[in-house]
Amino acid sequence: MIGIIGGTGIASILGKGEERIIETKYGKAKVLIDDDVVLLFRHGIEHNVPPHRINYRANIYALKQLGVERILAINSVGSLKEEIKPGTFVIPNDFIEFTKFRESTFYDEGKVVHIDMTEPYCPELREILKKILENKNYDYHEGVYVCTEGPRFETKREIKIFKNWGDVVGMTGYPEVVLARELEMCYVSLCNVTNYAAGISKNVLTVDEVLETIKIMEDKILKIVDEFINYDFGERNCICKDALKHAVI
Ligand SMILES: CSC[C@H]1O[C@H](OP(=O)(O)O)[C@H](O)[C@@H]1O
Numbered sequence: 016m017i018g019i020i021g022g023t024g025i026a027s028i029l030g031k032g033e034e035r036i037i038e039t040k041y042g043k044a045k046v047l048i049d050d051d052v053v054l055l056f057r058h059g060i061e062h063n064v065p066p067h068r069i070n071y072r073a074n075i076y077a078l079k080q081l082g083v084e085r086i087l088a089i090n091s092v093g094s095l096k097e098e099i100k101p102g103t104f105v106i107p108n109d110f111i112e113f114t115k116f117r118e119s120t121f122y123d124e125g126k127v128v129h130i131d132m133t134e135p136y137c138p139e140l141r142e143i144l145k146k147i148l149e150n151k152n153y154d155y156h157e158g159v160y161v162c163t164e165g166p167r168f169e170t171k172r173e174i175k176i177f178k179n180w181g182d183v184v185g186m187t188g189y190p191e192v193v194l195a196r197e198l199e200m201c202y203v204s205l206c207n208v209t210n211y212a213a214g215i216s217k218n219v220l221t222v223d224e225v226l227e228t229i230k231i232m233e234d235k236i237l238k239i240v241d242e243f244i245n246y247d248f249g250e251r252n253c254i255c256k257d258a259l260k261h262a263v264i
Pocket residue numbers: 021022023024057058065066089090091092165185186187188222225
C-alpha cells in the first residue's frame with residue numbers, strides 16, 4: 016500500500032476514494048482509499064485543523080494499520096533562498112525543528128526507543144522522486160526543511176537565522192517524518208515552494224499567495240503523484256524497514 020499525505024490546497028485536487036474513519040489508539044484519522052492508495056489530508060478535508068493541532072500520531076498509525084509501507088507527503092513551504100523560487104519543488108534530505116507542543120514519538124512509555132535520524136527521509140524514495148521530477152523537467156532542489164510550530168508565519172528575524180540553517184520552512188513536516196521511521200515506514204516529502212519566507216519576500220505573507228501558487232502548481236503535483244503511485248517499487252532495501260533493530264534499549 017502507498018500512503019499520500021496531502022497538505023494545504025491539495026484536497027481540492029486529489030480528493031478521491033472511499034471515505035473511511037480509522038480508529039487508532041492515538042485517535043481517529045479520516046482517509047480516502049482508492050485501490051491500494053490511502054489518501055490522508057493532514058488538515059482535514061475541510062482544512063479546519065491547524066498545523067499545531069494535527070494528530071500526527073493518529074495519522075501515521077492509521078496508515079500503518081492499513082498496511083502502508085511507503086508514504087509520499089506533500090508540504091507547502093516558504094523559500095529561505097533566493098535561488099529556490101516559488102512555483103518550484105524541494106525534496107528534503109534533512110530537517111531541523113522548532114516545534115513546541117507536539118507528541119513526537121510513539122514510544123513515550125514502556126519501550127525506550129532512540130531512532131536513528133542520520134538519514135531522516137527514505138533514501139530509496141528520494142531517488143525515485145528525484146527521477147520522476149527530472150524525467151518531467153520540473154525544477155527542484157534538495158535541501159533542509161525547517162519546521163516551525165505555527166500557525167503564525169515566521170518573523171523576519173527568525174528567517175534571518177533559519178536561512179543559515181535550512182532551505183525551506185514549513186509547519187507540518189515534523190513529527191511526521193520521525194513517526195513514520197519509528198514504525199519502519201518509508202517517508203519522502205515533496206515540498207511545493209509557494210512563497211519567499213518573511214523578510215525575503217518583498218511583501219507580507221498571505222494565505223492567498225500560498226493557495227494561488229498551489230493552484231499554479233497543481234497540474235505538476237498531480238502528475239508527480241500519479242507517477243509515484245504507479246511506480247513499480249519492488250522490494251524495500253532501505254534503512255527504514257529495519258529502523259527499530261538497533262534503536263531499542
Ligand atoms: C497556508 S500556509 C501555512 C500552512 O501550509 C502548510 O501546510 P502543509 O505543509 O500541510 O501544506 C504549512 O505547513 C501550514 O500548515
